[in-house]
Amino acid sequence: xxxxxxxxxxxxxxxxxxxxxxxxxxxxxxxxxxxxxxxxxxxxxxxxxxxxxxxxxxxxxxxxxxxxxxxxxxxxxxxxxxxxxxxxxxxxxxxxxxxxxxxxxxxxxxxxxxxxxxxxxxxxxxxxxxxxxxxxxxxxxxxxxxxxxxxxxxxxxxxxxxxxxxxxxxxxxxxxxxxxxxxxxxxxxxxxxxxxxxxxxxxxxxxxxxxxxxxxxxxxxxxxxxxxxxxxxxxxxxxxxxxxxxxxxxxxxxxxxxxxxxxxxxxxxxxxxxxxxxxxxxxxxxxxxxxxxxxxxxxxxxxxxxxxxxxxxxxxxxxx
Amino acid sequence: xxxxxxxxxxxxxxxxxxxxxxxxxxxxxxxxxxxxxxxxxxxxxxxxxxxxxxxxxxxxxxxxxxxxxxxxxxxxxxxxxxxxxxxxxxxxxxxxxxxxxxxxxxxxxxxxxxxxxxxxxxxxxxxxxxxxxxxxxxxxxxxxxxxxxxxxxxxxxxxxxxxxxxxxxxxxxxxxxxxxxxxxxxxxxxxxxxxxxxxxxxxxxxxxxxxxxxxxxxxxxxxxxxxxxxxxxxxxxxxxxxxxxxxxxxxxxxxxxxxxxxxxxxxxxxxxxxxxxxxxxxxxxx
Numbered sequence: 227x228x229x230x231x232x233x234x235x236x237x238x239x240x241x242x243x244x245x246x247x248x249x250x251x252x253x254x255x256x257x258x259x260x261x262x263x264x265x266x267x268x269x270x271x272x273x274x275x276x277x278x279x280x281x282x283x284x285x286x287x288x289x290x291x292x293x294x295x296x297x298x299x300x301x302x303x304x305x306x307x308x309x310x311x312x313x314x315x316x317x318x319x320x321x322x323x324x325x326x327x328x329x330x331x332x333x334x335x336x337x338x339x340x341x342x343x344x345x346x347x348x349x350x351x352x353x354x355x356x357x358x359x360x361x362x363x364x365x366x367x368x369x370x371x372x373x374x375x376x377x378x379x380x381x382x383x384x385x386x387x388x389x390x391x392x393x394x395x396x397x398x399x400x401x402x403x404x405x406x407x408x409x410x411x412x413x414x415x416x417x418x419x420x421x422x423x424x425x426x427x428x429x430x431x432x433x434x435x436x437x438x439x440x441x442x443x444x445x446x447x448x449x450x451x452x453x454x455x456x457x458x459x460x461x462x463x464x465x466x467x468x469x470x471x472x473x474x475x476x477x478x479x480x481x482x483x484x485x486x487x488x489x490x491x492x493x494x495x496x497x498x499x500x501x502x503x504x505x506x507x508x509x510x511x512x513x514x515x516x517x518x519x520x521x522x523x524x525x526x527x528x529x530x531x532x533x534x535x536x537x538x539x540x541x542x543x544x545x546x
Numbered sequence: 547x548x549x550x551x552x553x554x555x556x557x558x559x560x561x562x563x564x565x566x567x568x569x570x571x572x573x574x575x576x577x578x579x580x581x582x583x584x585x586x587x588x589x590x591x592x593x594x595x596x597x598x599x600x601x602x603x604x605x606x607x608x609x610x611x612x613x614x615x616x617x618x619x620x621x622x623x624x625x626x627x628x629x630x631x632x633x634x635x636x637x638x639x640x641x642x643x644x645x646x647x648x649x650x651x652x653x654x655x656x657x658x659x660x661x662x663x664x665x666x667x668x669x670x671x672x673x674x675x676x677x678x679x680x681x682x683x684x685x686x687x688x689x690x691x692x693x694x695x696x697x698x699x700x701x702x703x704x705x706x707x708x709x710x711x712x713x714x715x716x717x718x719x720x721x722x723x724x725x726x727x728x729x730x731x732x733x734x735x736x737x738x739x740x741x742x743x744x745x746x747x748x749x750x751x752x753x754x755x756x757x758x759x760x761x762x763x764x765x766x767x768x769x770x771x772x773x774x775x776x777x778x779x780x781x782x783x784x785x786x787x788x789x790x791x792x793x794x795x796x797x798x799x800x801x802x803x804x805x806x807x808x809x810x811x812x813x814x815x816x817x818x819x820x821x822x823x824x825x826x827x828x829x830x831x832x
Binding site for chain 2: 241244245248252255256363364366367368369370371372375376378379383390391480483484487488491492502503506507514517518521522525526529
């Protein structure tokens with residue numbers, strides 16, 4: 227177990243290194259550099275050139291990369307020329323909004339997936355199973371952004387049940403109960419829109435897992451011993467089917483990242499997905515670079531978590 | 547015997563009413579959109595007309611007009627054509643790259659396999675959506691072809707993996723060994739024997755990928771990282787809904803395009819799922 231964990235963590239080092247190199251070159255290719263926003267039109271070209279020299283923008287690429295990566299390790303992601311603030315500070319303001327939105331989405335995903343998967347697996351080929359399978363068909367095909375727009379249109383604008391933007395009602399005091407409630411209220415519709423789509427693959431997986439398990443010998447044995455049907459499902463089948471599902475949660479992270487870009491844009495929710503798009507439009511290179519790196523590392527970590535959980539659940543994986 | 551694989555695929559679709567209806571609908575849609583757009587004056591549709599801003603549907607403008615006074619129905623037809631073209635193009639390019647990588651990797655194995663798989667691993671860890679968005683914002687001017695190329699660079703990995711594992715199984719089979727002993731060249735074995743034997747798998751994957759790629763393209767256009775407004779895609783029309791006023795009061799601009807994306811992706815997926823069942827003898831209906 228420990229050798230597997232060690233080896234698996236070790237693989238991440240070249241992965242993150244490669245990711246950082248790609249992102250570094252992307253940043254180089256982007257129009258505008260760290261100087262663009264700082265230039266005063268009254269300064270002559272010689273002064274600009276001197277400034278470039280001072281900032282190290284004329285150094286060969288490997289020197290620049292080295293400087294960038296060592297700064298990175300010291301927690302210095304550079305300066306945003308749009309906001310005139312350190313990048314870490316800007317990201318920090320938005321990061322928690324996205325974090326809590328993702329947590330709520332994950333909770334809702336499993337809250338929807340487990341009962342639906344259980345029902346359609348246990349009573350397969352009945353009417354309720356057909357309805358659930360039909361829903362998973364549609365959810366599998368529907369793009370998140372279309373579904374989220376329809377949800378916003380119906381529940382936000384037409385029915386007026388939910389707020390249509392922002393992350394909190396203006397004027398509420400941070401730290402109070404009503405502040406917390408207002409936060410959750412603002413997150414509910416975006417999180418639900420995303421969860422209803424992302425949950426689909428988990429429902430499908432749980433369903434086929436239960437249909438497989440319920441034909442196994444140990445279930446037959448339990449049944450012949452006279453164990454009640456409810457108990458069989460709760461104690462025997464459900465437990466065995468649930469572990470692989472739990473392991474998928476790490477893989478969900480990269481899906482959540484992609485989704486958050488769309489969801490935050492549609493619900494004007496001030497998170498890092500929205501920050502990414504607005505920084506890109508304003509050519510704020512240092513923020514964009516930091517965010518792509520952050521998202522990349524997050525999904526590498528997510529895969530790591532899932533691989534580790536899976537190796538605990540299924541020891542055969544460790545053999546590879 | 548030669549085409550029995552395709553016959554099984556076809557039979558499965560005919561047995562599955564929903565898939566058959568979906569296929570017919572999709573074919574009609576393609577014929578309709580490409581046919582009608584021949585008669586539409588594209589430059590007239592995308593020209594701004596300030597005297598006809600935000601008009602609701604009428605007999606002149608079947609689906610009203612957008613904020614530039616442009617006919618939404620015409621844009622819907624052209625947009626569907628553009629979205630379909632890009633979707634098909636991306637599916638083909640990424641498919642060809644993925645199949646080549648997968649077959650070469652699986653068939654030759656060894657060092658070749660090792661190198662190609664490390665390249666694949668590298669692409670797998672990239673946050674695809676974000677990198678594509680950044681790329682699109684870097685490239686100053688792009689057309690249908692270069693846009694499709696950018697997307698394809700980051701989308702070939704799934705199919706390559708699938709084809710590789712299948713090719714690994716195939717090359718161990720006796721018919722490949724027999725051909726080798728008989729002196730056939732590697733190219734001949736790959737093209738005449740291995741590829742035809744995994745063709746049904748390729749068709750299934752490409753069909754499902756087509757739906758996903760149409761979704762991705764419209765998603766990018768929705769975010770504003772697709773084509774300019776003068777080259778409307780389905781996502782461009784949906785993106786007008788990012789203006790809350792349009793979302794709330796002018797359904798005719800964004801709702802038809804949204805529903806069309808939904809129906810298109812559903813019908814392609816239905817066909818794909820039926821084909822997928824056909825490749826697995828356990829699940830076949832017919």
